[in-house]
Amino acid sequence: MSEEKQVKVHVDKVNKSYGDNHVLRDISLDVMANEVVVMIGPSGSGKSTFLRMLNQLEMPNSGLVEVDGYDISDPKTDINKVRENIGMVFQNFNLFNNYTVLQNITLAPVQLGKMTKEEADKRGKELLATVGLSDKADKSVNSLSGGQKQRVAIARALAMDPDIMLFDEPTSALDPEMVGDVLDVMKDLAKSGMTMIIVTHEMGFAKQVADRVVFFESGKIQESGTPEEVFNAPKNERLQTFLSKVMQA
Amino acid sequence: MVNQRVKPILVAFTLFLGLFAFGTKASAAEPNYVISTDATYAPFDFQDKNNEYVGIDQDILKEVAKRNHFTYTLKPMSFNAAAQMVANGQADGIIAGMAITDERKQVYDVSDSYYKTGVAWITKKGSKIKSLSELKGKTVALKSGTAASNYGLSLQKKYGFKVKYFNDTDTMYNDVVNGNSAATFEDMPVIQYAIKNGLDLEVKNPNNPGNAGGYGFFVKKGQNPQLIADFNKTLKEMKADGSYQKIVDKYLKSDQKNFTGSSADNNSTWGILRSNKKAFFDGLVQTIELTVAGIILASLWGMVLGLMGVAKSKFLRGLSTTIIYAFRGLPLMVLAFFIYIGLPGVIGTKIPAFTAGLLTLILNEGAYTGAFVRGGFEAVDRGQMEAARSLGLPYGKAMSKVVVPQGLKIMVPSFVNQFIITLKDTSILSAIGILELTQTGTLIVARNSQGFRVWAIIGLIYMIVITLLTWFSNWLKKRLD
Ligand SMILES: Nc1ncnc2c1ncn2[C@@H]1O[C@H](COP(=O)(O)OP(=O)(O)O)[C@@H](O)[C@H]1O
Ligand SMILES: [Mg+2]
Numbered sequence: 001m002s003e004e005k006q007v008k009v010h011v012d013k014v015n016k017s018y019g020d021n022h023v024l025r026d027i028s029l030d031v032m033a034n035e036v037v038v039m040i041g042p043s044g045s046g047k048s049t050f051l052r053m054l055n056q057l058e059m060p061n062s063g064l065v066e067v068d069g070y071d072i073s074d075p076k077t078d079i080n081k082v083r084e085n086i087g088m089v090f091q092n093f094n095l096f097n098n099y100t101v102l103q104n105i106t107l108a109p110v111q112l113g114k115m116t117k118e119e120a121d122k123r124g125k126e127l128l129a130t131v132g133l134s135d136k137a138d139k140s141v142n143s144l145s146g147g148q149k150q151r152v153a154i155a156r157a158l159a160m161d162p163d164i165m166l167f168d169e170p171t172s173a174l175d176p177e178m179v180g181d182v183l184d185v186m187k188d189l190a191k192s193g194m195t196m197i198i199v200t201h202e203m204g205f206a207k208q209v210a211d212r213v214v215f216f217e218s219g220k221i222q223e224s225g226t227p228e229e230v231f232n233a234p235k236n237e238r239l240q241t242f243l244s245k246v247m248q249a
Numbered sequence: 250m251v252n253q254r255v256k257p258i259l260v261a262f263t264l265f266l267g268l269f270a271f272g273t274k275a276s277a278a279e280p281n282y283v284i285s286t287d288a289t290y291a292p293f294d295f296q297d298k299n300n301e302y303v304g305i306d307q308d309i310l311k312e313v314a315k316r317n318h319f320t321y322t323l324k325p326m327s328f329n330a331a332a333q334m335v336a337n338g339q340a341d342g343i344i345a346g347m348a349i350t351d352e353r354k355q356v357y358d359v360s361d362s363y364y365k366t367g368v369a370w371i372t373k374k375g376s377k378i379k380s381l382s383e384l385k386g387k388t389v390a391l392k393s394g395t396a397a398s399n400y401g402l403s404l405q406k407k408y409g410f411k412v413k414y415f416n417d418t419d420t421m422y423n424d425v426v427n428g429n430s431a432a433t434f435e436d437m438p439v440i441q442y443a444i445k446n447g448l449d450l451e452v453k454n455p456n457n458p459g460n461a462g463g464y465g466f467f468v469k470k471g472q473n474p475q476l477i478a479d480f481n482k483t484l485k486e487m488k489a490d491g492s493y494q495k496i497v498d499k500y501l502k503s504d505q506k507n508f509t510g511s512s513a514d515n516n517s518t519w520g521i522l523r524s525n526k527k528a529f530f531d532g533l534v535q536t537i538e539l540t541v542a543g544i545i546l547a548s549l550w551g552m553v554l555g556l557m558g559v560a561k562s563k564f565l566r567g568l569s570t571t572i573i574y575a576f577r578g579l580p581l582m583v584l585a586f587f588i589y590i591g592l593p594g595v596i597g598t599k600i601p602a603f604t605a606g607l608l609t610l611i612l613n614e615g616a617y618t619g620a621f622v623r624g625g626f627e628a629v630d631r632g633q634m635e636a637a638r639s640l641g642l643p644y645g646k647a648m649s650k651v652v653v654p655q656g657l658k659i660m661v662p663s664f665v666n667q668f669i670i671t672l673k674d675t676s677i678l679s680a681i682g683i684l685e686l687t688q689t690g691t692l693i694v695a696r697n698s699q700g701f702r703v704w705a706i707i708g709l710i711y712m713i714v715i716t717l718l719t720w721f722s723n724w725l726k727k728r729l730d
Pocket of ligand 1: 018021023041042043044045046047048049050
């Protein structure tokens with residue numbers, strides 16, 4: 001693999017069904033190091049399923065999923081090692097209710113022996129500072145607003161020092177005035193060169209940070225390209241319909 | 250009898266075996282038998298004021314043991330369980346005012362009759378009922394498994410009465426005294442003794458007892474012929490040398506106070522409490538031991554079942570569901586009888602009553618605990634597990650660090666509830682003869698007929714313990730938060 005064009009995620013002809021519901025149909029996608037890929041598409045089109053497959057929260061029925069060179073569509077692969085290198089941010093935050101803000105961030109690095117407690121605390125506080133929540137370290141997670149929770153969730157994922165970050169509609173559960181803070185953190189992360197795969201309905205944000213936009217519909221990638229191509233000159237009819245709907249809203 | 254010349258060889262051999270079986274007692278030269286009884290059956294079997302087991306049966310048995318050089322361990326429990334213990338080989342013999350009948354001879358070998366008996370039918374004192382035919386449509390109280398009850402049952406069709414069953418004699422009597430049942434059937438000497446000692450009942454057929462026969466000492470058919478031979482031989486000797494009559498007179502001619510204590514000790518709550526303080530205390534200790542051990546072990550077993558219930562493996566989940574289903578559905582007493590009386594016949598070893606009782610609690614309470622533990626874990630949002638796994642934490646760490654602590658918090662009220670249920674359920678284990686609080690109460694009432702006062706005391710002790718347990722649980726709850 002050459003230095004500049006390192007493939008971080010390689011998905012080839014993946015299929016996934018829930019019973020009769022064929023959710024992912026022959027999907028292939030490569031993501032390069034430092035690339036920011038934004039996935040858009042109507043609800044129920046399979047975006048979450050696809051994203052969750054990239055860290056084996058879901059297993060494909062057929063096809064190949066490689067992350068960092070590990071074949072994670074093979075059940076024999078030690079998934080825990082691979083996951084340490086993939087951060088995941090959920091729509092509903094999923095902060096650990098039984099820990100404080102700082103403990104949420106330090107739990108995994110300490111438990112997995114990546115850092116001592118002291119190192120993890122120090123790193124945790126630095127991360128809290130970057131997401132603008134230094135004063136919340138010892139608060140319970142339930143005292144935070146949604147936007148604050150999502151920034152803690154991002155800090156928690158970053159504490160494992162991952163190469164890749166996955167975001168599944170990180171701002172969809174937030175009040176509108178909170179969205180900006182979270183997107184700002186994500187923009188900074190993109191600038192720092194993080195490889196990111198983001199499912200979102202924030203089209204403005206997509207235009208600004210995406211290297212590539214991928215349009216999902218009916219379990220297929222119907223179109224993909226630069227933000228200019230996808231937003232300004234959509235070729236696919238369903239993409240045009242989708243865009244006209246979201247732009248109106 | 251063991252031949253005198255063989256005996257030293259036997260002793261040496263036993264000692265030799267004892268050396269290999271580290272710690273087992275080497276004094277097995279004298280055989281030790283397990284004898285079951287029902288100690289609510291004065292004047293034959295009951296507990297005296299010192300909480301010793303006495304009565305005509307017990308004194309005869311003691312003498313037989315002495316003259317034949319054997320020792321025995323007495324297991325008092327409900328009559329039905331006591332008889333089954335022998336039928337299943339858990340006990341070697343039973344002496345419990347047990348009438349010799351043809352049915353019983355099918356299952357047991359029996360000694361010569363040691364006391365003449367027959368069945369009396371009994372009403373409340375001064376009752377207007379004169380003949381059995383007047384019992385039509387009325388309720389008759391019977392003690393399950395006794396010959397007297399079988400006799401009563403054989404008359405049921407002819408006279409058209411209804412039947413209600415009891416597990417101990419005293420509760421059965423009281424049901425008639427209180428007017429809940431119109432009549433009861435009981436062995437003539439037993440009821441006459443109780444009436445002589447002040448019970449408000451009346452025998453209707455003192456001169457023509459039904460099914461006249463005798464009491465015998467029983468062993469399992471084909472087992473322990475030596476024990477029966479010893480019993481018969483000594484009985485004959487005792488009748489000849491006058492010691493038999495002495496025992497009978499001791500119980501029937503003397504004042505009952507000799508056995509049951511003074512009226513001051515029996516006719517006030519304080520007197521009962523004082524004269525039985527050791528029995529109450531021992532019963533309480535036994536109840537607490539069962540409860541504490543039961544709570545700890547059932548909680549651990551319940552945690553295992555609960556964790557299995559949310560495991561990834563379909564097999565483990567199915568296993569957990571099956572175990573929980575089976576043991577929640579089984580009544581506690583059935584399970585206790587199954588383990589204590591049924592199981593030893595199959596596995597070939599005797600199970601001590603405490604162990605059987607504890608096992609019963611673990612399996613039953615553990616199943617209920619398992620169900621709410623599984624429910625508690627399932628109530629933790631799935632996203633918590635997903636977030637933990639996404640960070641690279643393995644399943645075990647994700648469970649122990651994230652899901653289990655949150656689940657436990659949800660379960661705390663259920664745990665407190667289960668602790669209290671466990672305490673109350675220990676009382677059911679009195680059925681297999683564990684001398685906990687309830688069984689202690691049963692034995693004291695059988696002696697002094699002070700049901701109201703004794704059960705009030707027992708009830709109060711339970712309430713005090715439950716209150717303490719609740720305080721402890723609440724303190725634990727606060728510590729967890
Ligand atoms: N665990 C599941 N079991 C059954 N069906 C599911 C499950 N997860 C998702 N689906 C179905 O798969 C389809 C795609 O869902 P999803 O990937 O969540 O879409 P999106 O994120 O694009 O809205 C939907 O029809 C959804 O109902
Ligand atoms: Mg989704």
